[in-house]
Amino acid sequence: MADAPKSLDDQLKEQRESLETQIRELEAQLMRTKEGYLKVLGAQEFAAIQKKQAESESTTTEVVDP
Numbered sequence: 001m002a003d004a005p006k007s008l009d010d011q012l013k014e015q016r017e018s019l020e021t022q023i024r025e026l027e028a029q030l031m032r033t034k035e036g037y038l039k040v041l042g043a044q045e046f047a048a049i050q051k052k053q054a055e056s057e058s059t060t061t062e063v064v065d066p
Helices: 003-064
Strands: none
16 A cells, blocks of 8 residues: 555656656747747848848839930
């Protein structure tokens, strides 16, 4: 009878440790995903700026060189 609670405690400890490990891994994965997301957002902003510059340059070129 004394072994049963200890066994249960061991099982609960293993579950807790497993879940802690899983949480750490998921947090690390989430951080990597967030970093990737932010990089993509930055690239989109950069592309939008380049597009505006290209459009303004083509408009300027057309006006200057009829």
